[in-house]
Amino acid sequence: MHPAISVENLFVQYKTKKGEIVDAVKDLSFHVQEGEIVGFLGPNGAGKSSTLKVLMGFVNSQSGNASIFGEAAGTPESRKQIGYLPEVAMYYPFLTPLETLTMYGELQGLKGPWLKKEILDLLDLLGIGNSAKKLNRSLSKGMLQRVGIAQSLLGNPKLLILDEVTSGLDPVGRKELRNLLKQRQQDGATLFFSSHELAEVDMLCDRIILMNKGEFVEEKIVASLKDELQTFALVYSNMTSLRGLTDHIVVRDIDKFEARFGTKEAMITAIGRVQAGGGQVLDVVAKEGSLENYFVETVEAAA
Amino acid sequence: MKFTAYKPLARSVLLESLRRKDLWVVAILGFLIILCAGTLGFFGFDGLEIFAKDLAVTVLGLFSTIIAVLTSCRLIPDEIKNRTLYPLLARPITRFDLLIGKLMGAVVVTWISFLILCGLTAIALTVFHVQFNVIMLQYVFAKMIGLVVICALSMTLSIYLTPNASATLAFILAFGTPMMTRGLTMSATSVGPFGKFVYATINGALPQVQLFDIGGRAVYPNWAPVPMWVIGFLVAYGMIYSFAMLGAGWLKFRKQAV
Numbered sequence: 189m190h191p192a193i194s195v196e197n198l199f200v201q202y203k204t205k206k207g208e209i210v211d212a213v214k215d216l217s218f219h220v221q222e223g224e225i226v227g228f229l230g231p232n233g234a235g236k237s238s239t240l241k242v243l244m245g246f247v248n249s250q251s252g253n254a255s256i257f258g259e260a261a262g263t264p265e266s267r268k269q270i271g272y273l274p275e276v277a278m279y280y281p282f283l284t285p286l287e288t289l290t291m292y293g294e295l296q297g298l299k300g301p302w303l304k305k306e307i308l309d310l311l312d313l314l315g316i317g318n319s320a321k322k323l324n325r326s327l328s329k330g331m332l333q334r335v336g337i338a339q340s341l342l343g344n345p346k347l348l349i350l351d352e353v354t355s356g357l358d359p360v361g362r363k364e365l366r367n368l369l370k371q372r373q374q375d376g377a378t379l380f381f382s383s384h385e386l387a388e389v390d391m392l393c394d395r396i397i398l399m400n401k402g403e404f405v406e407e408k409i410v411a412s413l414k415d416e417l418q419t420f421a422l423v424y425s426n427m428t429s430l431r432g433l434t435d436h437i438v439v440r441d442i443d444k445f446e447a448r449f450g451t452k453e454a455m456i457t458a459i460g461r462v463q464a465g466g467g468q469v470l471d472v473v474a475k476e477g478s479l480e481n482y483f484v485e486t487v488e489a490a491a
Numbered sequence: 492m493k494f495t496a497y498k499p500l501a502r503s504v505l506l507e508s509l510r511r512k513d514l515w516v517v518a519i520l521g522f523l524i525i526l527c528a529g530t531l532g533f534f535g536f537d538g539l540e541i542f543a544k545d546l547a548v549t550v551l552g553l554f555s556t557i558i559a560v561l562t563s564c565r566l567i568p569d570e571i572k573n574r575t576l577y578p579l580l581a582r583p584i585t586r587f588d589l590l591i592g593k594l595m596g597a598v599v600v601t602w603i604s605f606l607i608l609c610g611l612t613a614i615a616l617t618v619f620h621v622q623f624n625v626i627m628l629q630y631v632f633a634k635m636i637g638l639v640v641i642c643a644l645s646m647t648l649s650i651y652l653t654p655n656a657s658a659t660l661a662f663i664l665a666f667g668t669p670m671m672t673r674g675l676t677m678s679a680t681s682v683g684p685f686g687k688f689v690y691a692t693i694n695g696a697l698p699q700v701q702l703f704d705i706g707g708r709a710v711y712p713n714w715a716p717v718p719m720w721v722i723g724f725l726v727a728y729g730m731i732y733s734f735a736m737l738g739a740g741w742l743k744f745r746k747q748a749v
Contacts, residue, residue, distance in 0.1 A: 202748070241748075241749075244581055245580065246748065247748040247749070248746060248748070264583040264584060264585055270581065271581075272578070274577035276574050279575060279578070280507055280575055282507045282511050283503060283507065283510075287506065291499040291500070291502070292578060294499040295499055295500070295579070295582035295583075296583065297583065323510070336578070
């Protein structure tokens with residue numbers, strides 16, 4: 189079975205207005221398997237949008253291969269299976285969401301009363317059912333983003349490629365969208381999205397792919413990454429030597445110390461030492477790591 | 492080519508144009524036509540039938556060309572500028588399909604505008620008992636085919652040039668081709684075979700919009716209708732030229748990074 193997305197040794201270059209050649213993507217390779225939710229991360233200018241544009245056929249790569257479910261990326265055949273949300277959602281100002289989505293649906297090959305029902309259901313699901321017949325120009329940025337999300341979900345595509353999906357949405361909208369996307373995954377869809385909202389990535393993704401300056405940096409399973417980033421704190425009495433286990437020891441009070449460990453195993457060993465030394469374990473705390481710190485540190489290390 | 496893609500694309504162009512009140516311009520122009528006719532009536536219309544018809548076809552030709560150029564020139568650049576192109580190109584259609592659908596939309600808007608103007612002109616002339624004949628209908632039909640050529644030309648130019656530059660060039664070609672063709676034909680008599688070939692090539696590349704304008708004959712009440720084979724030739728030339736223009740636009744647009 190073909191992966192949902194396959195990118196191999198992709199190079200993308202742009203010509204600036206001054207005629208200079210800029211490398212937007214350099215030798216990028218990754219795969220997204222069917223049914224996964226993968227976050228595509230990187231700072232501004234990392235090459236995320238360029239990669240997504242190659243997948244959609246909006247720009248051509250200089251070399252390398254990109255495919256969608258085995259079909260060459262950018263062809264009408266490959267796009268049949270994709271729902272795409274662009275980074276900046278703009279829709280015809282003098283059409284209504286209903287007309288806009290009808291047009292996109294018909295271009296997708298959908299038609300008839302079934303299409304209208306799907307559109308109205310989607311608009312209701314996204315909380316803009318009441319605005320179905322208002323002109324797009326009268327809608328707020330958040331509502332337009334919902335129109336954009338609705339157009340990407342039309343026809344129940346097997347693969348959703350979403351560029352900055354939560355942009356313009358309020359916290360309630362974000363939560364609803366998260367639930368909606370999770371539901372789509374459960375129904376068999378694959379999600380590949382870029383975002384700067386690391387909290388969304390944390391809550392939604394199975395895996396992340398990190399890019400910087402056009403190059404692949406690393407990919408991580410989110411659950412494993414959370415384990416890696418988790419730290420453990422041990423509060424204990426009695427000055428016990430924890431040499432070799434940690435250097436992070438803070439004196440909290442007279443005869444009360446807090447030691448921090450990068451792994452659970454180190455902490456368990458430390459508990460043993462404290463107890464063997466006649467000390468008392470007062471508290472054990474597992475702390476979630478910050479995805480933001482990981483992101484910043486990894487990008488800086490890769491720079 | 493995906494025929495099911497053309498209708499939704501064309502419909503969106505028409506709806507946008509209607510709601511943007513572009514056709515109000517047509518209504519204003521129509522009002523001007525009626526006003527002109529009223530002025531003629533005020534000063535006496537007897538013996539001025541040919542003059543009135545001539546004025547009407549001139550005004551119709553001018554206004555419909557302006558509408559065709561201005562509608563077609565901004566379609567693709569606006570899609571790119573407003574970023575509405577992305578969700579369109581994300582659909583399973585080719586860029587050629589997109590161009591055809593957009594052109595169809597521009598043609599429908601132009602035709603509706605032209606027919607409204609024709610209707611208003613006809614009403615204004617009927618008030619003064621002007622007689623209409625078959626050749627007038629042929630004039631309307633031929634003009635509609637000519638407007639397709641102007642729309643295709645304008646849209647293609649807008650893919651290569653800025654909207655303003657493409658509109659300017661489209662106006663120059665739409666209004667200036669008869670003069671350029673005359674100049675080229677006269678110049679070709681005084682050059683060698685290679686020069687003749689160059690002139691003929693340039694002439695062939697120019698949109699021969701004057702072929703579609705049979706208004707000069709249509710204004711005379713006794714002029715016989717144009718033979719059907721001529722109308723058939725005009726349709727064939729119009730379609731071939733328009734497809735050639737679309738093809739030229741597609742050559743750039745198909746690989747254009749958006």
